[in-house]
Amino acid sequence: MKKFVLLAALFLLNGCALNQLFLSDEIDRVNIVKYTPYVKEHKAYFTRTQLKPVLGGKKYLFVYSPKKEDLSILLRKGNTYLLYSFTRPNTKVRKFTASSGKSLRYALRKAGYSPVKDLTKLGFVIHTGLRRYKNVKTLMVDVKDYRPLKKRYEEAIRTYDAGKVSGIDTYLPKKMISNYFTKYLNRAQTPEQKEALHKIASKLKLGIRKEVDETTQIEPLFPYYLHHASIEEIDKYLKDPKTKETLSDGEYKLLEHRLNTLQKKRLLEEGSLETLIAEYKKNQDPEFKKHILTRIKQLQEN
Numbered sequence: 001m002k003k004f005v006l007l008a009a010l011f012l013l014n015g016c017a018l019n020q021l022f023l024s025d026e027i028d029r030v031n032i033v034k035y036t037p038y039v040k041e042h043k044a045y046f047t048r049t050q051l052k053p054v055l056g057g058k059k060y061l062f063v064y065s066p067k068k069e070d071l072s073i074l075l076r077k078g079n080t081y082l083l084y085s086f087t088r089p090n091t092k093v094r095k096f097t098a099s100s101g102k103s104l105r106y107a108l109r110k111a112g113y114s115p116v117k118d119l120t121k122l123g124f125v126i127h128t129g130l131r132r133y134k135n136v137k138t139l140m141v142d143v144k145d146y147r148p149l150k151k152r153y154e155e156a157i158r159t160y161d162a163g164k165v166s167g168i169d170t171y172l173p174k175k176m177i178s179n180y181f182t183k184y185l186n187r188a189q190t191p192e193q194k195e196a197l198h199k200i201a202s203k204l205k206l207g208i209r210k211e212v213d214e215t216t217q218i219e220p221l222f223p224y225y226l227h228h229a230s231i232e233e234i235d236k237y238l239k240d241p242k243t244k245e246t247l248s249d250g251e252y253k254l255l256e257h258r259l260n261t262l263q264k265k266r267l268l269e270e271g272s273l274e275t276l277i278a279e280y281k282k283n284q285d286p287e288f289k290k291h292i293l294t295r296i297k298q299l300q301e302n
Contacts, residue, residue, distance in 0.1 A: 027136060030089040038149035038170045042086050044073075045131065045138040052076040055101055055115075060139065063113040064122060071124060072113065073141060083113075086143040118248070120175050123147035125245050144245075150176050153200070157184045160192070162199035173246040174206060175222065181206060222251055226258060231266065234259045273299075 027045050034041035051059045054076050061074040063083070072085045072094075081104065083094035094111070098104035108114065119126050123146045131140040149172050156164035157180060181201065188194045225234055237243055238255055247255070267279065268287065273295045280288040 027133065027138065030084055030086055032089060033142075034144075036170070038146070038152065038168065040087075040145040040148075041143065042089050042145070043140070043142045044084065044086070045133045045136075045140055046075060046084075048130065048137050048139040050077045051139065052078065054081070055104065060128070060141070062116045062119060062126070063108055064116045065112040067112050069147075070113075071116070071119075071122070071143065071145075074108070081107075083111075086141075087145060120173065120248055123150040123176055125173060128249075146172060146176060153177050153204070154180055156200055157181055157197065160184070160188065160196040162196045162203075165200060165203055168203070171242065171245075172204060173242075174204060175246050177204060178206065222247060222255075225255055226251075231259065231262045234262070 028047055030042050030044045032041075033043045046060075048059070053059055054061045054074055059075070062071065063074055064071050069087065070085055070091075071087045072083045075082045075084065079097055081096050081098060083096075085091040096107050096111075098107050116122065125144040125146065127140075127142040129140050131138050133140070149168070149170055152168065153165055153172055154177070156162060157177075181197070181204070185194075185197050185201075188197055225237055229237070234255055238252070238259065244252060264287075267275070268291050271279070273292065276288055276292050276295065279285075280292060
């Protein structure tokens with residue numbers, strides 16, 4: 001008991017909260033959040049004060065092993081690289097060293113892993129963020145594994161059998177299946193095959209439309225919103241809670257940027273002089289100033 005009190009006092013003197021004594025089973029390990037036949041979710045909180053850049057200045061790197069079907073995150077503490085598995089959370093953390101980016105890539109390749117750019121394509125939805133967890137500064141990583149559900153839908157689509165997914169209510173992000181669905185929709189020849197895919201599309205909430213060249217596409221898709229959608233359509237799409245699960249963080253930010261750009265363009269073109277002046281007072285944007293001076297000049301000429 002005296003030993004415990006002394007240890008607690010040392011933690012408090014060093015500015016650490018008492019509850020940090022009990023975080024060994026919660027921090028720097030992958031924990032199971034949800035486990036169903038179709039979707040698995042794992043979450044981890046990694047102490048970020050100790051993290052060093054892995055590659056390209058980033059303090060974490062997602063890597064995947066096709067052979068092991070394993071998604072892991074690579075972190076670095078000091079000169080040691082740590083590999084935490086998110087698909088096999090009970091696997092022992094793998095440790096290795098590397099003196100350069102080249103040797104790190106070689107070590108990963110030797111272990112059967114390679115960096116992943118499009119996690120959604122593999123069947124994962126990832127959310128990361130800086131969090132303070134029980135007074136500890138951490139990197140939060142949340143991984144939703146949709147691979148079993150994705151595989152089930154792919155089988156139903158490939159065999160044109162809507163019955164394989166008729167009893168499934170679990171949501172599957174559209175981006176994970178849209179290209180696969182389109183491929184088999186364009187291959188469908190019989191009315192029965194097309195009817196089956198229409199039923200599957202209904203479950204996936206995929207709209208189907210015909211192009212001028214008679215090829216079939218599904219919408220809405222990310223490229224449509226990025227290049228063709230109106231302000232109202234993009235705004236509605238971004239406000240949909242499911243959109244963040246459908247898109248990667250980069251895609252979501254791109255759409256936010258496009259929405260802001262379109263809104264700014266509309267305001268510059270259609271806003272009153274008073275509105276532009278009020279907006280310029282807030283943002284000090286030179287483009288607004290330019291439009292204001294042009295408007296004033298036009299008024300003087302008239």
